Structure formats: structure tokens, C-alpha cells
Amino acid sequence: MLEDMSERVIEVTGLRRRYGGPGPEGFEAVRGMDFEVRRGEVYALLGTNGAGKTSTVELLEGLAPPTAGQVRVLGMDPCRERGAVRPRIGIMLQEGGFPSDLTVAETARMWAGCTTGARPVAEALDLVDLGRRAAVRVKQLSGGERRRLDLAMALLGRPEVLFLDEPTTGLDPQARHRTWELVAALREEGTTVLMTTHYLEEAEALADRLAIMREGRIVLSGTPAEVTAAQPSRIRFRLPEGMAPAELPLDLPAAVEGTRVEIRTRDLQADLTRLLLWARDAGAVLAGLDASSASLEETFLQVADGPAGADGADGAQGTDGTGGDGRVERVTA
Numbered sequence: 103m104l105e106d107m108s109e110r111v112i113e114v115t116g117l118r119r120r121y122g123g124p125g126p127e128g129f130e131a132v133r134g135m136d137f138e139v140r141r142g143e144v145y146a147l148l149g150t151n152g153a154g155k156t157s158t159v160e161l162l163e164g165l166a167p168p169t170a171g172q173v174r175v176l177g178m179d180p181c182r183e184r185g186a187v188r189p190r191i192g193i194m195l196q197e198g199g200f201p202s203d204l205t206v207a208e209t210a211r212m213w214a215g216c217t218t219g220a221r222p223v224a225e226a227l228d229l230v231d232l233g234r235r236a237a238v239r240v241k242q243l244s245g246g247e248r249r250r251l252d253l254a255m256a257l258l259g260r261p262e263v264l265f266l267d268e269p270t271t272g273l274d275p276q277a278r279h280r281t282w283e284l285v286a287a288l289r290e291e292g293t294t295v296l297m298t299t300h301y302l303e304e305a306e307a308l309a310d311r312l313a314i315m316r317e318g319r320i321v322l323s324g325t326p327a328e329v330t331a332a333q334p335s336r337i338r339f340r341l342p343e344g345m346a347p348a349e350l351p352l353d354l355p356a357a358v359e360g361t362r363v364e365i366r367t368r369d370l371q372a373d374l375t376r377l378l379l380w381a382r383d384a385g386a387v388l389a390g391l392d393a394s395s396a397s398l399e400e401t402f403l404q405v406a407d408g409p410a411g412a413d414g415a416d417g418a419q420g421t422d423g424t425g426g427d428g429r430v431e432r433v434t435a
């Protein structure tokens with residue numbers, strides 16, 4: 103059967119989660135989230151510690167009911183219709199917590215016994231390179247190996263939707279890249295993945311779309327390219343010898359530190375062209391010339407920290423160092 107890749111597999115509207123009751127002792131960790139994930143997409147939730155990522159993912163996994171708003175996973179309420187949703191999803195919690203005296207293979211067999219349509223245990227362990235550790239007790243695994251066991255158990259039931267809460271925390275670089283390959287392969291097979299991560303290169307490598315959270319709200323979301331486009335690009339070069347900063351093109355204000363010049367621009371192509379034409383006409387050599395779009399890390403650092411706005415709907419506004427009309431403006435070094 104052909105899968106409908108435009109199908110909305112996860113739908114979240116007006117989602118709120120409050121811990122500890124309505125009084126002042128309570129705390130609202132999720133403060134009105136709206137997003138959707140289509141079939142076969144990898145969607146990443148990013149945010150600083152305490153932004154509300156795990157609190158959100160737990161609601162999607164059906165582990166708790168929302169205080170307000172609605173969650174639909176595969177068209178169902180994951181909390182109230184848990185019996186129907188659970189066999190079709192895979193969950194990798196931030197902390198797995200398997201019985202530590204069982205071996206890896208025993209753990210996997212026990213888990214397979216509670217899983218509808220489970221893959222062969224050996225296949226699941228091989229997916230995460232734990233096949234050779236099958237006879238080892240869980241308590242003897244390294245932290246990274248335990249993480250990989252968590253992932254293998256999430257994959258046992260060949261889930262349509264996979265929830266991964268910080269899947270590569272504690273993994274060495276090689277294991278992290280193996281996990282990325284595995285997630286990419288699962289996406290190719292049509293698995294929908296919702297993940298949280300603190301590794302921005304992981305989100306850049308895997309996510310079709312991502313959302314940056316701050317204080318329980320999404321402050322910026324889109325494809326990685328759309329999200330980074332919210333920040334200005336940079337043009338850097340060294341001031342030509344014998345030239346004063348004031349001699350630079352007047353309509354391209356720049357931050358100058360020593361001989362280092364940095365221009366921030368919302369229209370990299372146009373402004374770089376103007377700079378190069380000016381340099382050609384002035385006979386100026388722009389040593390060390392470098393032009394680059396904002397990285398996801400720069401964007402994250404701009405928008406993920408600090409108090410969220412009143413409604414939190416458009417946190418990128420006013421954080422990008424450019425004027426509201428997208429023109430470059432002077433920045434301090």
C-alpha cells in the first residue's frame with residue numbers, strides 16, 4: 103500500500119502542560135504549542151535546558167494528558183486511545199531504565215514479548231551495533247551502549263512514528279553518526295520521527311523541519327534553511343592597506359575592529375555584489391574575504407535564550423541585528 107506522505111501524523115494545537123496544580127506553587131512547562139509533522143518527516147525540537155521539550159514529547163507519547171489543547175498521533179488521542187496508538191509508535195525516553203541484571207538479549211526478548219509484530223531480537227540489536235554485546239548484562243554496558251539499547255527497543259515494533267528524546271546524548275562520535283544513518287534510513291522507509299536534541303549539527307543533519315523552543319513555546323520553526331535565513335549573513339574581510347573605515351561604501355555600514363571588517367546583511371548576494379564592484383572600481387584588495395549564511399548554532403544562540411515574547415509566536419523578529427525592512431544596519435564588534 104502506498105503511504106500518503108502528506109498525511110499529518112502528529113498534530114498539536116494549543117498544547118499546554120502544567121505541573122503541580124493551578125496555584126503559584128505550580129509551573130507551566132508547555133505554554134501553547136502548535137505544530138504538525140507529516141508522514142515520513144523528521145521533526146526536531148530544540149531548546150535550552152528546561153525549555154519544555156521532554157514535557158511536550160511525553161504528551162505526544164501519551165504518557166500524560168495535556169492541561170489544555172489537543173494532541174493527535176495517527177489521528178488519535180495518544181493518552182485516551184493509548185491501546186490503539188501504542189503498538190504503532192516507538193518511544194526512546196531520555197532515561198530508559200531497563201532491569202540491570204538482565205543481559206542485553208534477555209532484555210530484548212522480554213521487550214519483544216510485550217511488542218506487537220516485533221522484529222527478530224537479533225535484527226533489532228544489529229541495527230544499533232549491539233549484536234556482539236547480546237550476552238552482556240545491562241549494568242555492564244557503557245552509557246552510550248545503554249542509549250543504543252534504548253533505541254533498539256524503540257525500534258522493535260517497526261514503529262510508524264518514532265519518538266527520540268536526546269537519542270545520541272552520551273554516544274561517541276562514531277556511534278552518533280551510525281545513529282544518524284539509522285534515522286535517515288528509517289525516514290527513507292517512511293517512518294515519521296519526532297526528536298529532541300541539544301546537538302545542532304544533529305538537527306541540521308537529520309531534521310526536515312525543526313522548532314526552537316523557549317520557555318514552553320515555539321519561538322522559531324521551519325526547515326533548517328528557513329530557520330537560519332531568519333538571521334543575517336556575514337561578509338568578512340580585512341581593511342585594504344592604507345584605507346580608512348570611512349572609505350568603505352557608505353551604504354554598507356560595517357563593524358571594524360583593527361583591520362577586521364564585518365558586514366551583516368539580509369541580502370547576501372546583492373550586498374556582496376555591490377562590495378565586489380566597489381572594490382574593483384576602487385582597486386581595493388579585500389584580503390581574507392569570506393561570505394557566509396548564519397549557522398543554526400548562531401540562530402539558536404540568538405533566539406533560544408532570554409525571556410519569551412508576550413505570545414512567543416514570532417521570536418525571530420527583532421533578534422537578527424538587521425532593520426525591520428531587512429536592510430543591514432551597523433553592528434558593534
Ligand SMILES: Nc1ncnc2c1ncn2[C@@H]1O[C@H](COP(=O)(O)OP(=O)(O)OP(=O)(O)O)[C@@H](O)[C@H]1O
Pocket residue numbers: 121122129131149150151152153154155156157158
Ligand atoms: N514533574 C515535574 N514537576 C514540576 N516541574 C517539572 C516536572 N518535570 C519538568 N518540570 C519543569 O518543567 C520545565 C521543562 O522541563 P523539560 O524536562 O520538559 O525541559 P527540557 O526542554 O526537556 O529540558 P532538558 O533539555 O534539560 O531535557 C523545567 O523547568 C522543569 O523543571
